[in-house]
Amino acid sequence: MxxxxxxxxxxxxxxxxxxxxxxxxxxxxxxxxxxxxxxxxxxxxxxxxxxxxxxxxxxxxxxxxxxxxxxxxxxxxxxxxxxxxxxxxxxxxxxxxxxxxxxxxxxxxxxxxxxxxxxxxxxxxxxxxxxxxxxxxxxxxxxxxxxxxxxxxxxxxxxxxxxxxxxxxxxxxxxxxxxxxxxxxxxxxxxxxxxxxxxxxxxxxxxxxxxxxxxxxxxxxxxxxxxxxxxxxxxxxxxxxxxxxxxxxxxxxxxxxxxxxxxxxxxxxxxQNCEAHLNGLFITNGTQLVDNHTLIDHQMPNCESNELYKGIAKDKSTGVFNGKIFVRKDAQKTNAYQSSKNILLSNDATINTKPQLEIYADDVKCSHGTSTGKVDEEALFYLKARGIGDESARKLLLQAFAQELIDKIEIESLKERVLKLFEKAL
Amino acid sequence: MISIKNLHASIGEKEILRGINLEVKAGEVHAIMGPNGSGKSTLSSVLAGRADYDVTEGEVTFNGKNLLEMSTEDRAREGLFLAFQYPVEIPGVSNINFLRTALNEIRAYHKQEDLSAKDFLAMVKEKQKLVELDAKLTNRSVNEGFSGGEKKRNEIFQMAMLNPKLAILDETDSGLDIDALRIVANGVNKLKSKDNATILITHYQRLLDYIVPDFVHILYKGRIVKSGGKELALEMEAKGYDEIKREFESVES
Incomplete structure (x- = not known):
């Protein structure tokens, strides 16, 4: 080798x-x-x-x-x-x-x-x-x-x-x-x-x-x-x-x-006293691979970090989220939050998600959460019970899943561009 | 309107509906009462097409069509509406977008054109008043962060927008204070006509003071064991379900 x-x-x-x-x-x-x-x-x-x-x-x-x-x-x-x-x-x-x-x-x-x-x-x-x-x-x-x-x-x-x-x-x-x-x-x-x-x-x-x-x-x-x-x-x-x-x-x-x-x-x-916000949204199909690796290095006290990553994996595609957070010895009063949420749309699609927290300070607030699942069946039934067909109902739910991130875009034409391509990819 | 014959349904190995017979005609209001676990919510779920249940026997005809063969969405498009006992919160889907999609898919099913944005918004405005729903709520995500009462009012608002032939209200009174109950009942009463029908599923008689039924049925252990007029509901309220339980427990054994 x-x-x-x-x-x-x-x-x-x-x-x-x-x-x-x-x-x-x-x-x-x-x-x-x-x-x-x-x-x-x-x-x-x-x-x-x-x-x-x-x-x-x-x-x-x-x-x-x-x-x-x-x-x-x-x-x-x-x-x-x-x-x-x-x-x-x-x-x-x-x-x-x-x-x-x-x-x-x-x-x-x-x-x-x-x-x-x-x-x-x-x-x-x-x-x-x-x-x-x-x-x-x-x-x-x-x-x-x-x-x-x-x-x-x-x-x-x-x-x-x-x-x-x-x-x-x-x-x-x-x-x-x-x-x-x-x-x-x-x-x-x-x-x-x-x-x-x-x-x-x-x-x-x-x-x-x-x-x-x-x-x-x-x-x-x-x-x-x-x-x-x-x-x-x-x-x-x-x-x-x-x-x-x-x-x-x-x-x-x-x-x-x-x-x-x-x-x-x-x-x-x-x-001291600075902040970082990292967000991501991906949708994969075919044999695509999207791998998001983040590293937030809290070196000094009173800093804040927020991460929200969402992914939708179709077909035989793969999505990865690896979120490392370092909180160094001096970084007291750190606030660090991390969340990774994913939806699998096929049995052959894969999501790998791994939070990695290394904390060396003792007075910090850190949290992480991750979920990977299918489309919410209860919500799907609710939409269908109002006459919305299976395909449109699924699309509505996937758009809703992504909306939180798309809404972060404050430039209107970029938002439209992302939305259009996202809908096309669904 | 709807004709239910010998309907049996189970979840897994457990049989919950054990031969329901019910006939509802246009213009009628039926109340189905019964103790917890008698199968009330199962009946509404089976009629709406929830996949968790297996229909093992019987038939349901809805306006001349076989209801059980239809998908959930087609049942709704044919005019069946279920007001959920626990309306689902759907973050990210706005109430307005949800309703417009639903309404237009129903219209497309009947080969009607989409409603114009103007007509749609006028309709929203009109129907909101019916259940005194705050205009702000219609722009929010479906049921997200709504109070219990707001969720139930939102169900009736949706019903008003979709104008179903048959509305099944599953425990719509549960969790409502008296003012909210009055608003909800008032909405349902205003939507009543000679062409549509309502099935009220409830544990308590209280709702029936506001929405007066033509028929009352008592469901127990998956069967309708007693039917009568609105006075049956009062009788149940006075005596409780214990007598029914005693009477039919012995038949069981």
């Missing part, structure tokens, strides 16, 4: 290096370290505890033995239907920030730069939150990251409209795309960011996304992640978030398609 592992990893590295040439967007020493780590650890497989249900190595072995990187150009026409009207739309094509396709910034105190345009001092901040040594997929990203972007919301800036970042991948043959960004919300600033993920090409794409998000004192960052990459896509999405004093971070992730979607959402509550 060890031999095979190194073969798959070195084959991948060799092919990516061939295509990448000499361009490197991360600091040089970071790239060197990342490659060394990758060679050492290898791409994780199901023997790796964190990737038990999500065998990345097998995806590379089966689907990406050959990496062509035959990437397509993207036009304004391609992007138009993906935009959100009430937002400023920023476009990232195959991992590269695209200034031409992005809408012009009409907002002050809001700066966006591609990695290529960063001064060395700024560049050195990349990878300060997402560390290669913690995860091989972060290392893979660091080694081969494309020309991502650095987004900064200046101190005290209240951004009046949402920023919508459209990550669009497109290729004709097997592609591996390493997208990356660093988002810094400075003190007292407030912003809403939507990150949407699409694959509009005809080739298979492995999308390895890393986002570092730094939320300074008293700032507020509200994020929505919209994943609709389709059946040719395999993705690992890592969010490494650092939240500071009195700051508020909120993310709701909607996963509506994608053959394999792995989300690593890691949040450090790094100072």
């Amino acid at each position: 060890i031999a095979e592992k190194s073969i798959i990893t070195s084959n991948l590295l060799e092919q990516l290096q061939k295509h990448a040439g000499k361009v490197g967007f991360m600091p040089d020493d970071e790239i060197v370290d990342a490659i060394r780590l990758l060679e050492d650890k290898g791409i994780p497989n199901n023997k790796h505890e964190d990737y038990k249900y999500c065998n990345i190595e097998s995806v590379f072995r089966k689907e990406f033995k050959i990496v062509e990187q035959s990437l397509n150009e993207i036009t304004n026409e391609d992007i138009a239907p993906l935009k959100i009207d009430e937002a400023i739309n920023v476009v990232v094509v195959n991992g590269n920030y695209n200034n031409d396709l992005s809408e012009k910034m009409i907002i002050k105190r809001f700066n966006i730069l591609s990695f290529n345009d960063l001064f060395p001092a700024e560049k050195s901040r990349l990878a300060s939150l997402a560390k290669s040594k913690t995860d091989a997929l972060i290392a893979l990203n660091s080694a081969f990251t494309a020309n991502g972007f650095f987004l900064e919301i200046e101190k005290d800036a209240i951004v009046p409209m949402p920023i919508h970042i459209i990550y669009v991948n497109s290729g004709t043959q097997n592609c591996v795309v390493n997208s990356r960004n660093f988002i810094h919300v400075r003190a007292n600033a407030e912003v809403t960011i939507v990150e949407s993920f699409y694959n509009i090409g005809t080739g298979k794409v492995f999308s390895n996304f890393v986002s570092e998000k730094l939320v300074d004192e008293n700032a507020k960052l509200t994020c929505y992640t919209f994943q609709n990459e389709g059946e040719l896509s395999y993705s690992v999405n890592t969010n490494q978030v650092n939240v500071n004093r009195y700051a508020n971070y909120c993310n709701t992730t909607f996963t509506l398609s994608g053959e394999m979607v792995r989300n690593n959402h890691n949040v450090e509550l790094a100072a």
Whole structure:
């Protein structure tokens, strides 16, 4: 097995290096370290505890033995239907920030730069939150990251409209795309960011996304992640978030398609009195796999975290929720809540859910709950007894199950988009 | 309207209905009374089509059609309405959306077009008044966080909206204070017509002071053991069910 592992990893590295040439967007020493780590650890497989249900190595072995990187150009026409009207739309094509396709910034105190345009001092901040040594997929990203972007919301800036970042991948043959960004919300600033993920090409794409998000004192960052990459896509999405004093971070992730979607959402509550809210909704069909891994690290006292994840699994699909909460010794008066609720719509579908609480402080409130079941028969009977047919009754109940999460969307057209795709997936 | 002949039903191995015979005609109100465990709620569940029960014998004809062969939703579409003893809370489904879906599916079954949003809302407004249901409740999730009385009023509100031919009210009086009882009964009375019928299932005579039945039947151990006019209910109230129990226990053994 060890031999095979190194073969798959070195084959991948060799092919990516061939295509990448000499361009490197991360600091040089970071790239060197990342490659060394990758060679050492290898791409994780199901023997790796964190990737038990999500065998990345097998995806590379089966689907990406050959990496062509035959990437397509993207036009304004391609992007138009993906935009959100009430937002400023920023476009990232195959991992590269695209200034031409992005809408012009009409907002002050809001700066966006591609990695290529960063001064060395700024560049050195990349990878300060997402560390290669913690995860091989972060290392893979660091080694081969494309020309991502650095987004900064200046101190005290209240951004009046949402920023919508459209990550669009497109290729004709097997592609591996390493997208990356660093988002810094400075003190007292407030912003809403939507990150949407699409694959509009005809080739298979492995999308390895890393986002570092730094939320300074008293700032507020509200994020929505919209994943609709389709059946040719395999993705690992890592969010490494650092939240500071009195700051508020909120993310709701909607996963509506994608053959394999792995989300690593890691949040450090790094100072007192800050909070994080992580939510997720997925619906899977066919042989899809959606794996949500969250890690909330309560490092300091008086912080709060809330998690609500819901999933609906159809056909032979698999859903995973793994929620780790660390409460460190200093993190007294922590409030941490976690809930995972799932509905299985077929006997062949699987849900794996695992809360993992590690508590080292003694004055904390932590709770977790998980449930996996079928559609509520009593409610179904009640609806049918009023003349509603079996199929519509089930749909009503599944929509009701999801509504709590869909209602968290405060951007009307995004809400409609999610609702429409959700109904279609039912 | 409905004709029940020799109806037997069991849950698992246990036979609960053991030969029910009942004939209800349009314009009539029937009350079915009986002690706990006599099979009252089973009867309403079987008629509404709850899957937990097996009908082992007998037949039920509803407006000339075989009721027992129909799905739960088709029974409702044919005009059968069950007001639940314990209305189910359905978080996330708004009352309004639920009713509009139900009404339009019933209309589609009868090859009628969907009701326009305007007509639907006008109807909601009118029928709400009938049971004095707070307009705020119609916009909330179905029964979620409703008080006991509000849930029962919501049942009658739904009945008013769906305008059934036969309404079966399963212990609609249970858990209601006297004011709520009066409101519910008043609603039911206003919905009565020569073309529809009502079956009241109740443990107590109290409801029958407000909704006066044409016939009263006493259910005991899965059979109707006694039938009469409204005075039978008063007699039961005065004497309790013990006499019935004694009388028919001996027949049993």
